[in-house]
Amino acid sequence: LDTKTPLYKTSDKTSFAYISARDRWPVIITQAIDDVYRSITQCNDREKEDEGKKIVEELARLKYELQHDRQLTPLRDDGKPDIALYNQELEKLGAPTWFNVPWLYSECYLYRRMSTSFKLSTHWKNYDVFARQKMSTFRSSRPAVLELATRYRELVTQMESDKSQTGPEHEEAQKILFYEMMEICLWGNATDLSLLTSLTYEDIQKLQGSEARKASEANILANDLSTAFEVLKKARDEGKKERRVDIVLDNAGFELFVDLILAGYLLSAGLATNVVLHPKDIPWFVSDVLPGDFAALLSALANPKPFYETPSDDEQLLNKTPSPLSDKEATELAFLFEEWAGFHAEGQLTIRPNAFWTHGGSFWRLPAEKDLVADLQTSELVIFKGDLNYRKLTGDAAWDPTTPFKEAIGPLGPGSGVNVLALRTCKADVVVGLKPGEDEKIRATEGGGGDSGSRKWAWSGKWAVVSFSGGK
Ligand code: F6P
Ligand code: MG
Numbered sequence: 001l002d003t004k005t006p007l008y009k010t011s012d013k014t015s016f017a018y019i020s021a022r023d024r025w026p027v028i029i030t031q032a033i034d035d036v037y038r039s040i041t042q043c044n045d046r047e048k049e050d051e052g053k054k055i056v057e058e059l060a061r062l063k064y065e066l067q068h069d070r071q072l073t074p075l076r077d078d079g080k081p082d083i084a085l086y087n088q089e090l091e092k093l094g095a096p097t098w099f100n101v102p103w104l105y106s107e108c109y110l111y112r113r114m115s116t117s118f119k120l121s122t123h124w125k126n127y128d129v130f131a132r133q134k135m136s137t138f139r140s141s142r143p144a145v146l147e148l149a150t151r152y153r154e155l156v157t158q159m160e161s162d163k164s165q166t167g168p169e170h171e172e173a174q175k176i177l178f179y180e181m182m183e184i185c186l187w188g189n190a191t192d193l194s195l196l197t198s199l200t201y202e203d204i205q206k207l208q209g210s211e212a213r214k215a216s217e218a219n220i221l222a223n224d225l226s227t228a229f230e231v232l233k234k235a236r237d238e239g240k241k242e243r244r245v246d247i248v249l250d251n252a253g254f255e256l257f258v259d260l261i262l263a264g265y266l267l268s269a270g271l272a273t274n275v276v277l278h279p280k281d282i283p284w285f286v287s288d289v290l291p292g293d294f295a296a297l298l299s300a301l302a303n304p305k306p307f308y309e310t311p312s313d314d315e316q317l318l319n320k321t322p323s324p325l326s327d328k329e330a331t332e333l334a335f336l337f338e339e340w341a342g343f344h345a346e347g348q349l350t351i352r353p354n355a356f357w358t359h360g361g362s363f364w365r366l367p368a369e370k371d372l373v374a375d376l377q378t379s380e381l382v383i384f385k386g387d388l389n390y391r392k393l394t395g396d397a398a399w400d401p402t403t404p405f406k407e408a409i410g411p412l413g414p415g416s417g418v419n420v421l422a423l424r425t426c427k428a429d430v431v432v433g434l435k436p437g438e439d440e441k442i443r444a445t446e447g448g449g450g451d452s453g454s455r456k457w458a459w460s461g462k463w464a465v466v467s468f469s470g471g472k
Pocket of ligand 2: 388
Protein backbone atom coordinates (compact mmCIF):
# COMPACT_ATOMS: atom_id res chain seq x y z
CA LEU A 1 0.00 0.00 0.00
CA ASP A 2 1.43 3.35 -1.05
CA THR A 3 0.13 6.90 -0.92
CA LYS A 4 -1.68 8.30 -3.98
CA THR A 5 -0.19 11.73 -3.34
CA PRO A 6 2.57 12.40 -5.93
CA LEU A 7 6.07 11.56 -4.74
CA TYR A 8 9.06 13.90 -4.70
CA LYS A 9 11.28 13.06 -7.66
CA THR A 10 14.86 13.82 -8.67
CA SER A 11 13.51 15.37 -11.89
CA ASP A 12 11.89 18.24 -9.98
CA LYS A 13 14.47 21.00 -10.12
CA THR A 14 12.76 22.99 -7.37
CA SER A 15 13.06 20.13 -4.87
CA PHE A 16 15.93 19.08 -2.64
CA ALA A 17 15.71 15.74 -4.44
CA TYR A 18 17.35 17.22 -7.51
CA ILE A 19 20.04 19.03 -5.54
CA SER A 20 20.77 15.88 -3.56
CA ALA A 21 21.23 13.79 -6.68
CA ARG A 22 23.26 16.42 -8.47
CA ASP A 23 25.48 17.79 -5.69
CA ARG A 24 25.40 15.62 -2.63
CA TRP A 25 25.42 12.01 -3.80
CA PRO A 26 28.57 12.34 -5.96
CA VAL A 27 30.38 13.79 -2.92
CA ILE A 28 29.17 10.97 -0.71
CA ILE A 29 30.34 8.31 -3.19
CA THR A 30 33.71 10.08 -3.54
CA GLN A 31 34.15 10.09 0.23
CA ALA A 32 33.37 6.37 0.30
CA ILE A 33 36.01 5.77 -2.38
CA ASP A 34 38.58 7.77 -0.39
CA ASP A 35 37.77 5.76 2.70
CA VAL A 36 38.31 2.42 0.97
CA TYR A 37 41.60 3.69 -0.45
CA ARG A 38 42.75 4.63 2.98
CA SER A 39 41.93 1.19 4.30
CA ILE A 40 43.70 -0.42 1.34
CA THR A 41 46.92 1.42 2.16
CA GLN A 42 46.64 0.32 5.77
CA CYS A 43 46.20 -3.38 5.03
CA ASN A 44 48.92 -5.85 4.20
CA ASP A 45 46.90 -8.64 2.70
CA ARG A 46 47.31 -8.82 -1.06
CA GLU A 47 43.96 -10.50 -1.71
CA LYS A 48 42.15 -7.97 0.42
CA GLU A 49 43.91 -5.15 -1.39
CA ASP A 50 42.84 -6.46 -4.78
CA GLU A 51 39.29 -6.85 -3.65
CA GLY A 52 39.38 -3.32 -2.25
CA LYS A 53 40.47 -1.99 -5.63
CA LYS A 54 37.60 -3.80 -7.28
CA ILE A 55 35.18 -2.21 -4.83
CA VAL A 56 36.64 1.21 -5.63
CA GLU A 57 36.05 0.55 -9.34
CA GLU A 58 32.46 -0.42 -8.67
CA LEU A 59 31.84 2.70 -6.62
CA ALA A 60 33.41 4.84 -9.33
CA ARG A 61 31.14 3.17 -11.88
CA LEU A 62 28.11 3.97 -9.74
CA LYS A 63 29.17 7.61 -9.57
CA TYR A 64 29.61 7.68 -13.35
CA GLU A 65 26.16 6.23 -13.94
CA LEU A 66 24.61 8.75 -11.59
CA GLN A 67 26.37 11.75 -13.08
CA HIS A 68 25.56 10.66 -16.63
CA ASP A 69 21.91 10.06 -15.82
CA ARG A 70 22.04 6.37 -16.75
CA GLN A 71 19.40 3.84 -15.80
CA LEU A 72 19.43 2.33 -12.34
CA THR A 73 20.60 -1.23 -12.94
CA PRO A 74 19.14 -4.22 -11.09
CA LEU A 75 20.98 -4.97 -7.86
CA ARG A 76 23.22 -8.04 -7.76
CA ASP A 77 22.04 -10.80 -5.48
CA ASP A 78 24.05 -10.72 -2.27
CA GLY A 79 21.96 -13.38 -0.63
CA LYS A 80 19.55 -11.12 1.24
CA PRO A 81 15.80 -11.28 0.47
CA ASP A 82 15.38 -7.50 0.12
CA ILE A 83 17.35 -7.54 -3.17
CA ALA A 84 14.34 -9.08 -4.93
CA LEU A 85 12.09 -6.36 -3.50
CA TYR A 86 14.42 -3.62 -4.71
CA ASN A 87 14.55 -5.16 -8.17
CA GLN A 88 10.80 -5.72 -8.45
CA GLU A 89 10.26 -2.11 -7.60
CA LEU A 90 12.81 -1.00 -10.17
CA GLU A 91 10.91 -2.94 -12.82
CA LYS A 92 7.63 -1.41 -11.71
CA LEU A 93 9.16 2.05 -12.06
CA GLY A 94 10.01 1.14 -15.67
CA ALA A 95 13.82 1.21 -15.65
CA PRO A 96 14.12 4.85 -14.54
CA THR A 97 17.23 7.01 -14.89
CA TRP A 98 18.93 8.78 -11.98
CA PHE A 99 17.39 12.15 -12.69
CA ASN A 100 13.85 10.93 -13.22
CA VAL A 101 13.04 8.65 -10.35
CA PRO A 102 11.24 8.95 -6.99
CA TRP A 103 13.65 10.48 -4.49
CA LEU A 104 13.01 8.10 -1.63
CA TYR A 105 13.48 4.92 -3.66
CA SER A 106 16.58 6.14 -5.51
CA GLU A 107 18.34 7.33 -2.37
CA CYS A 108 17.70 4.00 -0.61
CA TYR A 109 18.84 2.19 -3.77
CA LEU A 110 22.09 4.19 -3.71
CA TYR A 111 23.07 2.91 -0.27
CA ARG A 112 21.78 -0.60 -0.92
CA ARG A 113 23.76 -0.71 -4.15
CA MET A 114 26.96 0.44 -2.43
CA SER A 115 26.53 -2.24 0.19
CA THR A 116 26.32 -5.04 -2.41
CA SER A 117 29.93 -4.33 -3.46
CA PHE A 118 31.09 -5.04 0.07
CA LYS A 119 28.72 -7.92 0.78
CA LEU A 120 29.81 -9.74 -2.38
CA SER A 121 33.48 -9.61 -1.36
CA THR A 122 35.29 -12.02 0.94
CA HIS A 123 37.37 -9.61 3.00
CA TRP A 124 35.11 -6.57 3.17
CA LYS A 125 31.76 -8.15 3.97
CA ASN A 126 31.23 -6.36 7.25
CA TYR A 127 33.18 -3.24 6.40
CA ASP A 128 31.43 0.01 7.30
CA VAL A 129 32.58 2.56 4.76
CA PHE A 130 31.25 5.44 6.88
CA ALA A 131 32.62 4.33 10.27
CA ARG A 132 35.62 6.70 10.18
CA GLN A 133 33.45 9.73 9.51
CA LYS A 134 30.96 8.76 12.18
CA MET A 135 33.54 8.29 14.91
CA SER A 136 35.54 11.40 14.09
CA THR A 137 32.45 13.62 14.14
CA PHE A 138 31.46 12.16 17.47
CA ARG A 139 34.90 12.93 18.81
CA SER A 140 34.64 16.53 17.61
CA SER A 141 31.34 17.01 19.45
CA ARG A 142 33.26 16.69 22.72
CA PRO A 143 32.13 20.02 24.30
CA ALA A 144 28.45 19.17 23.88
CA VAL A 145 28.99 15.59 25.04
CA LEU A 146 30.64 16.83 28.22
CA GLU A 147 27.96 19.42 28.85
CA LEU A 148 25.24 16.81 28.56
CA ALA A 149 27.11 14.27 30.65
CA THR A 150 27.25 16.77 33.51
CA ARG A 151 23.61 17.71 33.10
CA TYR A 152 22.57 14.08 33.02
CA ARG A 153 24.35 13.21 36.25
CA GLU A 154 22.79 16.19 38.04
CA LEU A 155 19.39 15.12 36.83
CA VAL A 156 19.63 11.51 37.80
CA THR A 157 20.93 12.47 41.24
CA GLN A 158 18.13 14.99 41.64
CA MET A 159 15.48 12.51 40.53
CA GLU A 160 16.76 10.02 43.08
CA SER A 161 16.38 12.51 45.91
CA ASP A 162 12.97 13.77 44.68
CA LYS A 163 11.50 10.31 44.39
CA SER A 164 9.10 10.63 47.28
CA GLN A 165 7.73 13.99 46.13
CA THR A 166 4.23 14.30 44.68
CA GLY A 167 1.78 17.08 43.91
CA PRO A 168 1.14 19.46 41.04
CA GLU A 169 4.43 21.32 41.28
CA HIS A 170 6.34 18.10 41.06
CA GLU A 171 4.24 17.03 38.06
CA GLU A 172 4.97 20.31 36.31
CA ALA A 173 8.70 19.98 36.94
CA GLN A 174 8.62 16.47 35.54
CA LYS A 175 6.87 17.65 32.43
CA ILE A 176 9.41 20.41 31.81
CA LEU A 177 12.23 17.96 32.24
CA PHE A 178 10.57 15.63 29.76
CA TYR A 179 10.36 18.44 27.21
CA GLU A 180 13.99 19.33 27.71
CA MET A 181 15.15 15.75 27.23
CA MET A 182 13.01 15.31 24.14
CA GLU A 183 14.26 18.57 22.67
CA ILE A 184 17.88 17.62 23.22
CA CYS A 185 17.09 14.41 21.44
CA LEU A 186 15.33 16.28 18.63
CA TRP A 187 18.10 18.79 17.92
CA GLY A 188 20.76 16.13 18.18
CA ASN A 189 19.45 15.19 14.76
CA ALA A 190 20.45 18.51 13.22
CA THR A 191 23.98 17.23 12.99
CA ASP A 192 23.80 14.33 10.55
CA LEU A 193 26.82 13.71 8.35
CA SER A 194 25.05 13.59 5.03
CA LEU A 195 24.55 17.35 5.36
CA LEU A 196 28.07 17.94 6.60
CA THR A 197 29.16 18.95 3.15
CA SER A 198 27.79 22.38 4.13
CA LEU A 199 28.17 22.62 7.93
CA THR A 200 31.43 23.28 9.76
CA TYR A 201 32.30 21.66 13.07
CA GLU A 202 31.90 25.03 14.68
CA ASP A 203 28.34 25.26 13.42
CA ILE A 204 27.68 21.86 14.88
CA GLN A 205 29.05 22.78 18.26
CA LYS A 206 26.89 25.87 18.29
CA LEU A 207 23.84 23.81 17.47
CA GLN A 208 24.51 21.60 20.44
CA GLY A 209 24.94 24.05 23.33
CA SER A 210 22.09 24.53 25.82
CA GLU A 211 21.60 28.22 25.03
CA ALA A 212 20.96 27.28 21.43
CA ARG A 213 18.41 24.72 22.57
CA LYS A 214 16.24 27.31 24.28
CA ALA A 215 16.40 29.68 21.36
CA SER A 216 15.42 26.86 19.05
CA GLU A 217 12.11 26.13 20.74
CA ALA A 218 10.50 28.78 18.55
CA ASN A 219 11.63 26.77 15.54
CA ILE A 220 9.50 23.75 16.36
CA LEU A 221 6.56 24.27 14.01
CA ALA A 222 4.32 21.49 15.26
CA ASN A 223 4.79 20.30 18.81
CA ASP A 224 2.90 17.32 20.28
CA LEU A 225 5.26 16.69 23.18
CA SER A 226 2.54 17.26 25.76
CA THR A 227 0.43 14.46 24.26
CA ALA A 228 3.41 12.12 24.25
CA PHE A 229 4.04 12.91 27.91
CA GLU A 230 0.40 12.19 28.79
CA VAL A 231 0.57 8.81 27.06
CA LEU A 232 3.60 7.72 29.07
CA LYS A 233 2.30 9.16 32.32
CA LYS A 234 -1.07 7.47 31.91
CA ALA A 235 0.56 4.08 31.38
CA ARG A 236 2.66 4.62 34.49
CA ASP A 237 -0.27 5.81 36.62
CA GLU A 238 -2.34 2.83 35.55
CA GLY A 239 0.36 0.74 37.17
CA LYS A 240 1.19 -1.19 34.02
CA LYS A 241 4.14 -3.39 34.85
CA GLU A 242 5.92 -3.44 31.54
CA ARG A 243 5.97 -0.15 29.70
CA ARG A 244 8.17 -0.04 26.67
CA VAL A 245 9.39 2.87 24.56
CA ASP A 246 10.91 2.15 21.15
CA ILE A 247 13.32 4.42 19.33
CA VAL A 248 13.72 3.91 15.60
CA LEU A 249 17.21 5.33 15.48
CA ASP A 250 18.70 7.67 12.98
CA ASN A 251 22.33 8.77 13.25
CA ALA A 252 25.34 7.45 15.14
CA GLY A 253 27.74 9.57 17.15
CA PHE A 254 26.30 12.61 18.87
CA GLU A 255 22.71 11.78 17.94
CA LEU A 256 22.99 8.25 19.32
CA PHE A 257 24.56 9.75 22.41
CA VAL A 258 21.50 11.96 22.98
CA ASP A 259 19.17 9.06 22.20
CA LEU A 260 20.86 7.17 25.01
CA ILE A 261 20.54 10.20 27.28
CA LEU A 262 16.81 10.16 26.54
CA ALA A 263 16.55 6.39 27.06
CA GLY A 264 18.41 6.62 30.38
CA TYR A 265 16.22 9.49 31.49
CA LEU A 266 12.95 7.69 30.61
CA LEU A 267 14.08 4.63 32.57
CA SER A 268 15.34 6.63 35.56
CA ALA A 269 12.19 8.76 35.66
CA GLY A 270 9.99 5.67 35.55
CA LEU A 271 8.32 6.82 32.34
CA ALA A 272 9.35 3.51 30.78
CA THR A 273 10.54 0.18 32.12
CA ASN A 274 12.24 -0.85 28.88
CA VAL A 275 13.69 0.92 25.88
CA VAL A 276 14.23 -0.87 22.58
CA LEU A 277 16.55 0.71 20.01
CA HIS A 278 16.18 -0.10 16.32
CA PRO A 279 19.43 0.30 14.31
CA LYS A 280 20.11 -0.35 10.62
CA ASP A 281 21.60 -3.50 9.09
CA ILE A 282 23.82 -1.93 6.45
CA PRO A 283 25.78 1.37 6.14
CA TRP A 284 22.94 3.79 5.49
CA PHE A 285 22.59 7.49 4.61
CA VAL A 286 26.18 7.94 5.75
CA SER A 287 25.64 8.45 9.44
CA ASP A 288 22.92 6.00 10.51
CA VAL A 289 23.49 3.71 13.48
CA LEU A 290 24.67 0.14 12.93
CA PRO A 291 24.96 -2.25 15.88
CA GLY A 292 28.73 -1.72 15.75
CA ASP A 293 28.31 2.02 16.32
CA PHE A 294 26.49 1.32 19.55
CA ALA A 295 29.38 -0.83 20.73
CA ALA A 296 31.95 1.76 19.60
CA LEU A 297 30.19 4.54 21.48
CA LEU A 298 30.03 2.57 24.70
CA SER A 299 33.66 1.59 24.47
CA ALA A 300 34.69 5.21 23.87
CA LEU A 301 32.87 6.19 27.06
CA ALA A 302 34.25 3.27 29.00
CA ASN A 303 37.72 4.48 28.11
CA PRO A 304 37.36 8.18 27.38
CA LYS A 305 40.97 9.28 27.90
CA PRO A 306 42.57 7.29 25.09
CA PHE A 307 39.56 8.05 22.88
CA TYR A 308 39.83 11.81 23.26
CA GLU A 309 43.57 12.17 23.83
CA THR A 310 45.08 10.01 21.10
CA PRO A 311 45.62 12.30 18.09
CA SER A 312 43.54 11.39 15.05
CA ASP A 313 45.20 10.90 11.66
CA ASP A 314 44.30 14.46 10.70
CA GLU A 315 45.62 15.89 13.95
CA GLN A 316 48.87 14.04 13.41
CA LEU A 317 49.19 15.56 9.97
CA LEU A 318 48.62 19.04 11.38
CA ASN A 319 50.90 18.36 14.34
CA LYS A 320 48.08 19.08 16.76
CA THR A 321 47.60 17.47 20.16
CA PRO A 322 44.08 17.25 21.59
CA SER A 323 43.71 18.84 25.01
CA PRO A 324 43.65 16.31 27.85
CA LEU A 325 40.42 15.30 29.54
CA SER A 326 40.19 16.43 33.16
CA ASP A 327 39.57 13.84 35.85
CA LYS A 328 36.16 15.34 36.51
CA GLU A 329 35.23 15.03 32.84
CA ALA A 330 36.42 11.46 32.71
CA THR A 331 34.31 10.68 35.79
CA GLU A 332 31.16 12.16 34.26
CA LEU A 333 31.61 10.04 31.15
CA ALA A 334 32.31 6.96 33.20
CA PHE A 335 29.07 7.60 35.10
CA LEU A 336 27.15 7.53 31.84
CA PHE A 337 28.84 4.35 30.77
CA GLU A 338 27.96 2.66 34.08
CA GLU A 339 24.35 3.75 33.77
CA TRP A 340 23.87 2.54 30.24
CA ALA A 341 25.89 -0.62 30.63
CA GLY A 342 23.80 -1.35 33.74
CA PHE A 343 20.48 -0.89 31.92
CA HIS A 344 21.80 -3.02 29.08
CA ALA A 345 22.87 -5.80 31.43
CA GLU A 346 19.46 -5.74 33.14
CA GLY A 347 17.74 -6.15 29.76
CA GLN A 348 16.07 -2.75 30.10
CA LEU A 349 17.97 -1.28 27.18
CA THR A 350 18.23 -3.48 24.09
CA ILE A 351 18.94 -3.17 20.40
CA ARG A 352 16.77 -4.95 17.85
CA PRO A 353 17.81 -4.80 14.17
CA ASN A 354 15.36 -5.51 11.36
CA ALA A 355 15.97 -5.59 7.60
CA PHE A 356 12.77 -3.63 7.01
CA TRP A 357 14.42 -0.38 8.03
CA THR A 358 16.71 -0.49 4.99
CA HIS A 359 14.08 -1.45 2.42
CA GLY A 360 13.47 0.92 -0.48
CA GLY A 361 9.83 1.69 0.31
CA SER A 362 8.04 3.93 2.78
CA PHE A 363 6.53 2.98 6.15
CA TRP A 364 3.12 2.87 4.50
CA ARG A 365 4.25 -0.71 3.87
CA LEU A 366 4.96 -1.46 7.51
CA PRO A 367 1.60 -3.18 8.18
CA ALA A 368 2.62 -5.94 5.74
CA GLU A 369 5.53 -6.77 8.06
CA LYS A 370 3.36 -8.72 10.46
CA ASP A 371 5.97 -9.58 13.08
CA LEU A 372 7.48 -6.12 13.21
CA VAL A 373 4.08 -4.43 13.53
CA ALA A 374 2.96 -6.84 16.23
CA ASP A 375 6.15 -6.01 18.11
CA LEU A 376 5.69 -2.24 17.81
CA GLN A 377 2.04 -2.52 18.89
CA THR A 378 3.16 -3.74 22.29
CA SER A 379 5.12 -0.53 22.82
CA GLU A 380 3.63 2.51 24.58
CA LEU A 381 5.36 4.88 22.21
CA VAL A 382 7.45 4.42 19.09
CA ILE A 383 9.75 7.38 18.52
CA PHE A 384 10.93 7.84 14.94
CA LYS A 385 14.09 9.91 14.84
CA GLY A 386 15.22 12.17 12.07
CA ASP A 387 14.50 13.28 8.59
CA LEU A 388 14.61 10.05 6.63
CA ASN A 389 12.26 8.29 9.05
CA TYR A 390 9.86 11.21 8.65
CA ARG A 391 10.07 11.00 4.88
CA LYS A 392 9.31 7.30 5.13
CA LEU A 393 6.39 7.85 7.53
CA THR A 394 4.78 10.36 5.16
CA GLY A 395 5.70 8.41 2.02
CA ASP A 396 7.98 11.27 0.90
CA ALA A 397 5.00 12.70 -0.92
CA ALA A 398 4.15 16.28 -1.85
CA TRP A 399 1.37 16.75 0.72
CA ASP A 400 -0.27 20.06 1.32
CA PRO A 401 1.66 21.21 4.42
CA THR A 402 -1.56 21.63 6.42
CA THR A 403 -2.45 17.93 6.03
CA PRO A 404 -2.82 16.39 9.49
CA PHE A 405 0.14 14.17 10.42
CA LYS A 406 -2.10 11.21 11.22
CA GLU A 407 -3.50 11.35 7.71
CA ALA A 408 -0.12 11.63 6.01
CA ILE A 409 1.19 8.49 7.71
CA GLY A 410 -1.67 6.46 6.21
CA PRO A 411 -1.87 2.91 7.59
CA LEU A 412 0.25 3.79 10.63
CA GLY A 413 -2.34 6.34 11.73
CA PRO A 414 -5.41 5.83 13.95
CA GLY A 415 -6.38 2.18 14.27
CA SER A 416 -2.88 0.89 13.52
CA GLY A 417 -2.31 -0.02 17.16
CA VAL A 418 0.98 1.89 17.08
CA ASN A 419 1.54 5.17 18.94
CA VAL A 420 3.85 7.15 16.69
CA LEU A 421 5.99 10.13 17.66
CA ALA A 422 8.21 11.73 15.02
CA LEU A 423 11.13 13.87 16.22
CA ARG A 424 12.36 15.50 13.05
CA THR A 425 14.51 18.41 12.05
CA CYS A 426 13.52 19.34 8.50
CA LYS A 427 16.09 18.40 5.86
CA ALA A 428 13.81 17.62 2.95
CA ASP A 429 10.75 19.04 1.19
CA VAL A 430 7.97 17.04 2.78
CA VAL A 431 6.28 18.59 5.78
CA VAL A 432 2.78 18.22 7.22
CA GLY A 433 0.81 19.31 10.27
CA LEU A 434 1.52 23.02 9.80
CA LYS A 435 -0.93 25.82 10.58
CA PRO A 436 -2.52 27.42 7.51
CA GLY A 437 -0.27 30.17 6.16
CA GLU A 438 2.83 29.04 8.05
CA ASP A 439 4.67 27.60 5.06
CA GLU A 440 4.01 30.78 3.09
CA LYS A 441 5.17 32.90 6.00
CA ILE A 442 8.51 31.11 6.37
CA ARG A 443 9.05 31.00 2.63
CA ALA A 444 8.90 34.78 2.67
CA THR A 445 11.73 35.05 5.21
CA GLU A 446 15.41 35.31 4.28
CA GLY A 447 16.57 32.02 2.75
CA GLY A 448 13.05 30.61 2.93
CA GLY A 449 12.75 30.10 -0.80
CA GLY A 450 10.62 33.14 -1.71
CA ASP A 451 8.77 32.64 -4.95
CA SER A 452 11.39 30.28 -6.39
CA GLY A 453 8.90 27.43 -6.06
CA SER A 454 11.26 25.70 -3.60
CA ARG A 455 10.52 25.11 0.07
CA LYS A 456 14.13 26.03 0.87
CA TRP A 457 13.53 26.71 4.54
CA ALA A 458 12.84 23.01 5.08
CA TRP A 459 16.23 21.80 3.85
CA SER A 460 18.74 22.94 6.42
CA GLY A 461 17.73 21.41 9.75
CA LYS A 462 16.95 24.82 11.21
CA TRP A 463 13.22 24.05 11.61
CA ALA A 464 11.63 21.05 13.21
CA VAL A 465 8.36 19.21 13.69
CA VAL A 466 7.41 16.96 16.60
CA SER A 467 4.27 15.06 15.62
CA PHE A 468 2.22 12.44 17.44
CA SER A 469 -0.40 10.04 16.17
CA GLY A 470 -2.31 7.79 18.57
CA GLY A 471 -2.87 4.37 17.02
CA LYS A 472 -4.70 2.69 19.88
O1 F6P B 1 17.95 16.07 3.10
C1 F6P B 1 19.21 15.59 3.15
C2 F6P B 1 19.25 14.20 3.63
O2 F6P B 1 20.43 13.54 3.36
C3 F6P B 1 18.10 13.41 3.09
O3 F6P B 1 18.49 12.82 1.95
C4 F6P B 1 17.82 12.46 4.16
O4 F6P B 1 16.46 12.29 4.29
C5 F6P B 1 18.35 13.13 5.36
O5 F6P B 1 19.14 14.18 4.99
C6 F6P B 1 19.10 12.28 6.26
O6 F6P B 1 18.93 12.91 7.46
P1 F6P B 1 18.58 12.12 8.75
O7 F6P B 1 19.88 11.55 9.18
O8 F6P B 1 18.03 13.16 9.67
O9 F6P B 1 17.54 11.08 8.41
MG1 MG C 1 20.46 9.60 9.07
